[in-house]
Amino acid sequence: MFLAPSLPLLQLTPRPDLGILVGRWGFQPEPTLLPTAYEQLAEAALRDDCHFWLQDIRRRTSNDPNTTTWLLAEYFPSMATRLKARLSVAYLVGPDLHRHIVNGPDFVPVELYNDKPFTIGLFGDEGQAIRWLQEQQAAE
Numbered sequence: 558m559f560l561a562p563s564l565p566l567l568q569l570t571p572r573p574d575l576g577i578l579v580g581r582w583g584f585q586p587e588p589t590l591l592p593t594a595y596e597q598l599a600e601a602a603l604r605d606d607c608h609f610w611l612q613d614i615r616r617r618t619s620n621d622p623n624t625t626t627w628l629l630a631e632y633f634p635s636m637a638t639r640l641k642a643r644l645s646v647a648y649l650v651g652p653d654l655h656r657h658i659v660n661g662p663d664f665v666p667v668e669l670y671n672d673k674p675f676t677i678g679l680f681g682d683e684g685q686a687i688r689w690l691q692e693q694q695a696a697e
Contacts, residue, residue, distance in 0.1 A: 564616075567594040569601045577690055578607040582614045588621040595632060599639070608642040609690045613649040613683070620658060629665075637674035644675035645693040647686035655679055 564583030571578055580598055602608065637644040650658065658664060658679060670676040676693065680686035 566590055567597060569597065571601065571605045571607065572611075573605070575687060575691070576607065576694055577609045577611050577687070578602055578605060579611045580613065582612070582617050584616055585618045588624055591621070591624050595628075599632075599636060602636065603639060606640065608637070608640040608644045609694060610644070610646045611649060611683070611686055611690060612646060614654065615649055615651045617650075617654060619654070620661075622663070625663065633675040633677075634673070643693075643697075645678075645690055646675065647678045647680055647690050649680055649683055649686050652681060655681060 566583055566586050568581045568583065569578065570581070578598075578601055582594075586594070598610075602610065633644055633646070665677075667676060667678050678686065678689045680689065
């Protein structure tokens with residue numbers, strides 16, 4: 558028997574006081590659920606004209622490699638173009654997923670995003686993630 562998760566897949570909260578859009582992912586989704594969630598994220602970002610995102614994925618346990626490739630090659634560059642600004646995404650991750658990501662063959666350290674229309678940071682602490690986003694805002 559399948560039990561539906563008690564939390565929504567993605568809860569979006571604009572934080573105009575911080576100039577960021579917060580996305581809290583409620584559970585580890587099937588990859589087929591991700592395109593709809595990322596379209597909701599795009600709609601909220603475009604509505605609020607916000608290119609600084611905090612994505613809390615601490616409830617997620619793995620990354621789908623195909624989705625990661627799509628995010629880096631298509632979604633993030635497209636969102637930067639649509640927002641007419643460099644996109645900054647701070648991922649708040651749990652320790653196991655953090656290890657999995659940074660030890661993966663396709664991991665790119667944040668300093669190697671300098672020539673891209675987006676940048677990504679991984680954080681275990683929400684305060685550090687917000688400070689990093691504020692640094693990105695100040696660098697504009």
